[in-house]
Amino acid sequence: MTVRSGRPPARERIALGVFLHSLRWVNGGPGWAELARRTGLSVSTLQRTARRTGPVPREENVIAYVQGITDDPRAVTDVMRLWRRARIEERGRLRTLAAPAPAYVRNEADLLAALAAAYEKDGAPPLRTLQRRAGRAGDDVFVLPLANASRIVNRIRLPTDQRQYEAFLTGCNIPHRALGPWREAWHRAHTTHPATTRPATTDSRHPHP
Structure with missing residues (x-):
């Protein structure tokens, strides 16, 4: 649990961040500056998108991040499944x-x-x-x-x-x-x-x- 809030870690947000980080590692990059050039997003936005903690990033930013790394449509399918789980967890309404x-x-x-x-x-x-x-x-x-x-x-x-x-x-x-x-x-x-x-x-x- 976190020290400040006493809440358990957001597991689905962690899973999303792990996937996004591993996608760059498996595909040998690109670096943040190159990924920013490919996606049109700022480096800070991309880094927030790939974090394992914090608010769940915007859907379009997640898709842009993945498509900036690989053209494999399965990667988008996989990341959207993780993104939806993270959003469900974050909102807590379902x-x-x-x-x-x-x-x-x-x-x-x-x-x-x-x-x-x-x-x-x-x-x-x-x-x-x-x-x-x-x-x-x-x-x-x-x-x-x-x-x-x-x-x-x-x-x-x-x-x-x-x-x-x-x-x-x-x-x-x-x-x-x-x-x-x-x-x-x-x-x-x-x-x-x-x-x-x-x-x-x-x-x-x-x-x-």
Whole structure:
């Protein structure tokens, strides 16, 4: 345990840092200055990214770090698995959700928890990143408005329709081939309690758009 806080070391953050350091060693470099040139990130940012302690680095910085060292796509897959674990550990929210798997969703409250869990399992990306991944309905219109995304991840309100629901799941990196149980969960929840949502903290008589 650490002397100051009495908390155990962040094991998943350590594992991420160890992987990033070992990647440079296995590939014989490059040095920090060269890696900075390749990635466009500063040396200090790269060094913070590869630390074994401290805040979990940004997703895009981790990917840039790896791609600056190797063009092997398996390295990106491996590091993103470690990054998500570190983010889950850092946020500490997933275990508090008690979210059912899609196949066990019974009602809208269950579905809200399952959606929040999907977001946490993906490392809780910034809402603008989630929105971008979810796709567009037109040249200047996103399928998932930021306000709706915020309400979903905070378990205040479900997506407005199935299109937005599936867009949210896409934004959480759930592949199209895995959407079957989620579609069933959507229909089951709406059939059971078509108008039930968790009470919002704001005045529900005047919902925000």
